[in-house]
Amino acid sequence: MLILSPETVTLGTITLDRVVAFTVDRAATVMAEHWSDLGPFQVYADAAEQRVVFTIVQELRESRDGWIKPGDLTSLAVRFGPTAGDQGRRTLTCAAAVVESVRHELGRQRGGGGAFSATAAAREARRIIKLIGLSSDGQNDVFALDPL
């Protein structure tokens, strides 16, 4: 799931500004797989254990404190919609997510010969926050999507 330019992204009580992208990635961490005696092709597969990872990409234009760190447990809420109007707007909520990583990327200046400078780096700086979604009981999905 990919959400470009969500309206708001809130971690706990803090609303993040300038979030340019929010993604939800699902992957099996354990696959149950089997083959048969009858031929070479796989006959069974099931995702026995899964992980849901949220990624927040935030543009930074000034220095920021590292207020969030790996291992922090927080709630997550994302409001988004296909247009600026009310129609089709939805909210994604996750009651419990654990921060996996907080990384920063500094890009090169676009145009002008590609020289790397403090000014250009600031203009291209991004903070990428990855969180692992937790289910309340293992059976319910880790997040809910609801219309606003």
Added chain:
Amino acid sequence: MSSYKGLDLFGSGPHRFRLPPMGQQVQSRSAFGAILPGVDSIGAAQVVVAVNGRLTAFDHDQLRERLDDLRIQLDLWPTAGVLVSNTAFSWNTMSFARFAPAELVDRGREVSLAYEALFIRRL
């Protein structure tokens, strides 16, 4: 379809048969506690057929039912029967000796449990 005593015990999920070794069961020669050169046969190799697979079910209750069916056959260990593989290999006078489940019940699209089942010809 595989069967044991005409029953489909493992058909809920995928399973494969490991064929038994053939030939003699041998042991080193020894005398008065010392190992001597060579080996002696102590009879035909024991016929042990292993079934490796996965029981699948809609929910935990159905999985428990499948395990109960297996437990009934394990309790009937003294009564041997015919074991037939997916590819129509068959072994007569086999006893259902052991069912070893994996450590964890998996809960993905369905409830499932990997296992190894052992059938042994007692005589």
